[in-house]
Amino acid sequence: MTDSIGFGHHQHACTTNNCTTPLAENIREQVQNHPCYSEQAHHYFARMHVAVAPACNIQCHYCNRKYDCANESRPGVVSELLTPDQAVKKVLVVSSEIPQMSVVGIAGPSDPLANPEKTFATFKELAEKAPDLKLCLSTNGLNLPQYVDQIAQYNINHVTITINCVDPVIGAKIYPWIFWQNRRIKGIKAAEILIEQQQKGLEMLLERQILVKVNSVMIPGINDQHLAEVSKIVKAKGAFLHNIMPLLAKPEHGTFYGLTGQRSPTDSELSALQDSCEGEMKMMRHCRQCRADAVGMLGEDRNQDFTLEKIESATVDYQAAMQKRITVQAQITAQMTEKKEQQPHYVQFIPLTSIKRGLTKQKFVHRPILMAVATKGDNLVNEHFGHAKEFLIYEASHTGVRFLRHVKTDLYCHGDDSCGEGETALQRTIHALTGCEVILCARIGYGPWEALVAAGIQPNNDHPYEPIEEAVEKVYKEMIIAGKLDEPLQQQLGA
């Protein structure tokens, strides 16, 4: 799957009734350089978030409002709060040093629309001084209807709304309170108001031609069954992406869910839900749940390189920096287009879900397998196994190659709770790669090689610096030729 956002180009190749609605050309253009929205662009373009919005107007059970720790890169938690002036300066400095910068967002640390003066002051100046940068905003939606016109006025073309439910009974289990019309409101009434405002805000943005992405946090036992319905509703209204993220809840986070033993979804539960919603709308499987002050390519955070002192003492020629960005980004776009034209066969695939449902007539096909890839960007197999902080997981099947998700190796153990304290980093990595049969990397040491083989994962460093999808396809074909995949389909669908 290498299409820029996954569904502008390959409508002709769509072979099942799971086909996603083709994106309007103007939307495709607006998102093709966006690292967060475009599966292909996230290999090449950079994004940054600035944290100017400290206040919030609701409480979520997965958030701890006291947490602010420099060592923690839990989503939505930041240490560096900026004034609007500082934020503007930071964007100008960073985007002159990283010319791949295409997107600037305000995502928090709390709710940008609970801090409207700070948020809009920042956007206003950025729109004047760096008009080439795409601006975006994330919100819980409570104040959205009230600020939709201002959002349109400042040329913000992407808004993300976090919508975890459309049912107030479920909402009351996620949101203990909201602040609404000068009162703190609790329980089902609070969830009702929040849901109503979110849906109204969604509709109003779409009426004004502003792109809307919906984020949902998957909370097992609370809204996991319900999110398919959410997906259906937001798609019917016209949101262009639905991104389902796993709940992160550990006791040390100090959140309600963390302290009351609410578990996170496993990787396979998350994938299954994303698969089941994919027919409805493209999923953003490469989402990294960035910190609200993240800087750089997806999967990296160069925020530490840009300290406040450095930013305040720097001088930037805004015009020259913008020209450089435009040149660099035009080159990247041209390269992306070229690659796409060279590999038309990768854009065709039947979603795994349709195979599971038996829509494919073939009785015996080579089974799909999962491969992990160590990469540091540019869409190449170019990272040393031992240096990889995350792996990208691809599925190869008879219908093609597609990206499924990323797995972090250093920050969190994904999946169940069986990875104890005593495990080494290597054991944790192997645990995180459960389900993968092959790991592609540029280089790998002897010790890890042995350990991976013992765990049933075949290391492969025969394709260093090759484009990822090409390498995955080659390895898949080699495995077919070697007769490794000749089992009937039904035996491995549980994987």
Place this chain on the structure above:
Amino acid sequence: MSFTINELCTNCWACEPLCPNQAIYEAKPHFLIDSRRCNECEGDYPDPQCASICPIEGAILDSSGQMLNPPGSLTGIPPEKMSMNKI
């Protein structure tokens, strides 16, 4: 009659713009309430605004020193589970 903000305050700015009397101000190490200005929102709102948006249990006290949002009242976390939550 005035409320006070204590050291539990995380400086989140939520209360400051809401005060009808501009009694709340940014200070180090945490926000403060000017006791000469605060009227507990009497006559302005049915509920005191700062205490209605503050997300931190125990950060705002009434004139007798009682917590306006006692432990568990906002997060729903049972107080006996909070020992793990040392920030």
